[in-house]
Amino acid sequence: xxARIKFRKYGVMRFIGHLDVMRFFQKAMRxxxxxxxxxxxxxxxxxxSFAQPLGVGVTSDGEYLDIELQEEIDPQDAVRRLNEVSVxxxxxxxxxxIPDDKKSSGMTIVAAAGYRAVLLESAKSADIPxxxxxxxxxxMTEFLRQDSxxxxxxxxRSEAQTDIKPLIYQMRLEENGIYLFLAAxxxxxxxxxxxxxxxxxxxxxxxxxxxxxxxxxDVYARNIRKPxxxxxxxxxxxx
Amino acid sequence: xxxxxxxDEILLKIExxxxxxxxxxxxxxxxxxxxxxxxxxxxxxxxxxxxxxxGIQILYDMFNRREDVWCERVYSPxxxxxxxxxxxxxxxxxxESQDPIKEFDFLGITIQYExxxxxxxxxxxxxxxPLNACDRSESDPIVIGGGPCTYNPEPLADFFDMFYIGxxxxxYDQLLDAYKENKKHGGSRKDYLQKAAEIxxxxxxxxxxxxxxxxxxxxxxxxxxxxxxxxxxKQMIADLTDTYYPMTPxxxxxxxxxxxxxxxxxxxxxxxxxxxxxxMLYRPTRERDVETLKQxxxxxxxxxxxxEISLSSLSSSDYSQLKELVxxxxxxxxxxxxxxxxxxxxxxxxxxxxxxxxxDIRKSSLxxxxxxxxxxxxxxxxxxxxxEIILDGAGQAFxxxxxxxxxxxxxxxxxxxxxxxxAIPRLADKIARRYYEIPKDKRSGKCQITTSTSFFxxxxxxxxxxxxxxxxxxxxxxxxxxxxEFQEQLNRKSLKYHWHEADVTVLxxxxxxxxxxxxxxxxxxxxxxxxxxxWTETFDNxxxxxxxxxxxxxxxxxxxxxxxQGEIFPWDFIDIGVxxxxxYQEWERAMKGEVTPNxxxxxxxxxxxxxxxxxxxxxxx
Ligand code: SF4
Numbered sequence: 001x002x003a004r005i006k007f008r009k010y011g012v013m014r015f016i017g018h019l020d021v022m023r024f025f026q027k028a029m030r031x032x033x034x035x036x037x038x039x040x041x042x043x044x045x046x047x048x049s050f051a052q053p054l055g056v057g058v059t060s061d062g063e064y065l066d067i068e069l070q071e072e073i074d075p076q077d078a079v080r081r082l083n084e085v086s087v088x089x090x091x092x093x094x095x096x097x098i099p100d101d102k103k104s105s106g107m108t109i110v111a112a113a114g115y116r117a118v119l120l121e122s123a124k125s126a127d128i129p130x131x132x133x134x135x136x137x138x139x140m141t142e143f144l145r146q147d148s149x150x151x152x153x154x155x156x157r158s159e160a161q162t163d164i165k166p167l168i169y170q171m172r173l174e175e176n177g178i179y180l181f182l183a184a185x186x187x188x189x190x191x192x193x194x195x196x197x198x199x200x201x202x203x204x205x206x207x208x209x210x211x212x213x214x215x216x217x218d219v220y221a222r223n224i225r226k227p228x229x230x231x232x233x234x235x236x237x238x239x
Numbered sequence: 240x241x242x243x244x245x246x247d248e249i250l251l252k253i254e255x256x257x258x259x260x261x262x263x264x265x266x267x268x269x270x271x272x273x274x275x276x277x278x279x280x281x282x283x284x285x286x287x288x289x290x291x292x293x294g295i296q297i298l299y300d301m302f303n304r305r306e307d308v309w310c311e312r313v314y315s316p317x318x319x320x321x322x323x324x325x326x327x328x329x330x331x332x333x334x335e336s337q338d339p340i341k342e343f344d345f346l347g348i349t350i351q352y353e354x355x356x357x358x359x360x361x362x363x364x365x366x367x368x369p370l371n372a373c374d375r376s377e378s379d380p381i382v383i384g385g386g387p388c389t390y391n392p393e394p395l396a397d398f399f400d401m402f403y404i405g406x407x408x409x410x411y412d413q414l415l416d417a418y419k420e421n422k423k424h425g426g427s428r429k430d431y432l433q434k435a436a437e438i439x440x441x442x443x444x445x446x447x448x449x450x451x452x453x454x455x456x457x458x459x460x461x462x463x464x465x466x467x468x469x470x471x472x473k474q475m476i477a478d479l480t481d482t483y484y485p486m487t488p489x490x491x492x493x494x495x496x497x498x499x500x501x502x503x504x505x506x507x508x509x510x511x512x513x514x515x516x517x518x519m520l521y522r523p524t525r526e527r528d529v530e531t532l533k534q535x536x537x538x539x540x541x542x543x544x545x546x547e548i549s550l551s552s553l554s555s556s557d558y559s560q561l562k563e564l565v566x567x568x569x570x571x572x573x574x575x576x577x578x579x580x581x582x583x584x585x586x587x588x589x590x591x592x593x594x595x596x597x598x599d600i601r602k603s604s605l606x607x608x609x610x611x612x613x614x615x616x617x618x619x620x621x622x623x624x625x626x627e628i629i630l631d632g633a634g635q636a637f638x639x640x641x642x643x644x645x646x647x648x649x650x651x652x653x654x655x656x657x658x659x660x661x662a663i664p665r666l667a668d669k670i671a672r673r674y675y676e677i678p679k680d681k682r683s684g685k686c687q688i689t690t691s692t693s694f695f696x697x698x699x700x701x702x703x704x705x706x707x708x709x710x711x712x713x714x715x716x717x718x719x720x721x722x723x724e725f726q727e728q729l730n731r732k733s734l735k736y737h738w739h740e741a742d743v744t745v746l747x748x749x750x751x752x753x754x755x756x757x758x759x760x761x762x763x764x765x766x767x768x769x770x771x772x773x774w775t776e777t778f779d780n781x782x783x784x785x786x787x788x789x790x791x792x793x794x795x796x797x798x799x800x801x802x803x804q805g806e807i808f809p810w811d812f813i814d815i816g817v818x819x820x821x822x823y824q825e826w827e828r829a830m831k832g833e834v835t836p837n838x839x840x841x842x843x844x845x846x847x848x849x850x851x852x853x854x855x856x857x858x859x860x
Contacts, residue, residue: 027544
């Protein structure tokens with residue numbers, strides 16, 4: 001029996017890295033008495049996987065982890081119990097049953113993620129936003145009108161020139177930041193800072209001196225109810 | 240929301256920002272307008288080390304149970320942040336409130352090892368507090384030290400307003416009450432220090448003067464203030480069962496050294512090994528009630544969510560209820576995926592059985608600490624482990640499927656000869672031979688015997704406090720003798736040998752038995768840039784040598800002479816209960832190679848009986 005947990009990460013918890021958030025949830029499961037299942041062997045560990053790692057410094061309203069349960073638990077009760085043993089900056093917002101098969105796991109079905117990139121007064125604080133310069137709106141249209149947007153993309157193993165344009169599903173200027181809807185998941189993944197860097201390069205600004213804060217809005221899977229629409233997505237807790 | 244002391248730009252630039260943001264599960268937040276005393280508790284090393292220390296967790300819990308006190312934590316900033324804080328003049332802050340330490344009433348520093356002394360200066364310095372206690376003003380926090388190194392606090396005398404000698408559970412309340420009282424009546428810093436000096440166990444170094452003889456040894460050590468006591472009585476809690484124990488330890492976000500629930504099963508040790516300071520300091524041995532420990536284990540695992548629990552004590556096999564406790568832990572928690580971390584146990588049927596249950600035999604190793612290679616040497620140090628016991632235990636384990644052994648020894652012990660050094664590899668080889676006696680089809684491949692040696696450092700309040708040490712070259716030469724002899728062994732391919740750095744040993748030796756004149760060396764080393772001396776990557780021996788040279792302090796005086804029976808030691812003003820006469824008698828017995836039975840076999844009248852606790856009052860037949 002499997003369940004998906006959706007949580008928010010904000011405030012000082014943005015400085016806690018992905019692996020440590022995993023450790024946090026492992027301990028939280030025990031404190032909350034969630035009947036999570038274990039692997040076998042001499043050092044059994046919890047059956048738990050995260051959908052999409054989040055970089056240090058980034059906040060989020062839509063983080064997901066899947067767990068396997070030993071027995072049924074009331075979802076509302078689970079949310080309450082987890083929040084009771086949590087800290088400020090990690091809030092569980094949803095707990096739902098998911099199908100048991102491997103192909104439904106969060107890690108497998110992630111296809112896109114939404115972000116808000118907020119321009120800051122200074123890199124010193126993510127809490128003080130700055131209004132966009134007038135010209136950016138137009139420049140963004142031009143930026144997106146290019147045939148290709150080639151950037152140097154680094155992975156753990158290699159560095160390669162990649163065209164990221166096909167991976168930018170949406171990008172627009174909104175009142176409280178730049179909205180980005182980007183490809184995500186194990187096959188194709190685009191990080192928001194790479195897009196912003198490409199944009200700043202395009203408009204002739206030095207990316208290192210224009211500070212941004214990134215916030216993940218949600219993580220999405222393809223909407224299997226609309227198989228013919230390649231751009232139809234739903235949040236991971238609504239598949 | 241809490242405002243952090245460090246800005247985002249810094250936090251995203253440094254290694255492991257989680258070290259500095261607080262907010263951990265079970266960390267204590269209070270309304271600072273509603274409390275009287277703010278206490279910053281410091282472990283002067285990096286967060287991962289400091290957070291692993293049980294003593295701090297006990298005091299943190301104990302202080303925060305008081306409504307009028309808010310105790311917070313502070314650790315040494317790592318070198319990356321250290322640099323930034325100096326450049327940008329950011330004052331050191333406490334993790335919980337993120338407020339500057341300078342605003343606190345107390346800065347309490349636990350002093351666990353000599354090589355953290357420059358980190359102590361770093362913490363005081365970054366806090367913006369004058370390094371020398373005598374330069375501090377009314378607005379500076381009271382800097383108080385505690386922990387094992389305070390049994391000879393003299394090398395740090397200049398930097399501390401006071402030291403708390405002994406176990407923290409006894410007089411801290413009195414000390415804090417006196418502080419409140421003094422504040423209420425508008426008393427000065429000096430008034431408070433005088434009041435504190437009258438409390439048992441509290442030592443205020445600026446109220447004492449040391450005179451030296453021409454040869455550099457101490458002529459006299461006398462109080463200069465009417466409030467200061469002639470001797471300081473070690474503080475000790477006679478019954479451990481109804482003392483404080485933190486049921487809700489703070490749970491770090493990042494992986495720390497001791498990432499688990501720690502159950503302290505007993506304090507002290509009955510054995511009386513002559514090199515061991517802890518064995519003398521924490522006498523008498525006191526056990527915790529097993530039923531209480533079971534409750535603690537359940538509560539702490541539940542409150543932290545840790546997936547591992549370990550037992551802590553000296554010589555855990557001597558805990559009388561060990562079998563019951565370990566069996567309980569295994570039955571209760573093994574199915575919940577809780578890992579049970581056993582302390583190193585005497586090898587017998589019971590320990591092999593439980594080890595087999597909680598660890599993967601093929602991966603785990605047996606541990607023996609014979610400490611010396613020859614029986615003669617083991618008699619000198621009063622280590623009751625014989626070759627027969629070791630070979631027998633190893634044999635049993637090998638038959639049970641184990642094939643890895645770790646051995647720990649010391650080099651440079653008093654009276655050590657080449658033969659004693661060579662006995663180390665020979666013992667390792669005998670263990671390997673025992674393994675290969677098992678028929679090929681019944682053993683699992685080759686065995687792996689890993690031997691480590693450290694260099695012996697004489698510590699205050701041990702029978703070896705009179706002993707001499709050696710210089711770096713001599714230590715290296717001794718390790719070379721051992722290494723060479725390893726190559727001569729029949730099973731050399733199954734034997735591995737590691738030895739510890741000699742430079743650090745020399746420094747530790749100086750500070751372990753040093754006096755007040757060393758404060759200036761520590762200060763100079765810190766000025767020259769020494770920091771994190773217990774970390775191999777940051778330890779800089781040349782700078783240390785420079786500091787000794789610049790201050791004209793001679794290492795040889797502290798390390799290279801055997802002390803006379805009549806010599807006044809810098810730590811003689813502390814009374815740990817064990818008498819100097821007893822220690823000297825043990826020193827003489829050591830020279831004759833005579834062993835002394837342990838406390839359960841026969842009381843040797845060490846003097847600690849006066850605390851009326853633990854093993855001294857157990858019924859003996
Ligand atoms: S007084 Fe006797 S029993 Fe007590 S600690 Fe000393 S030697 Fe052991």
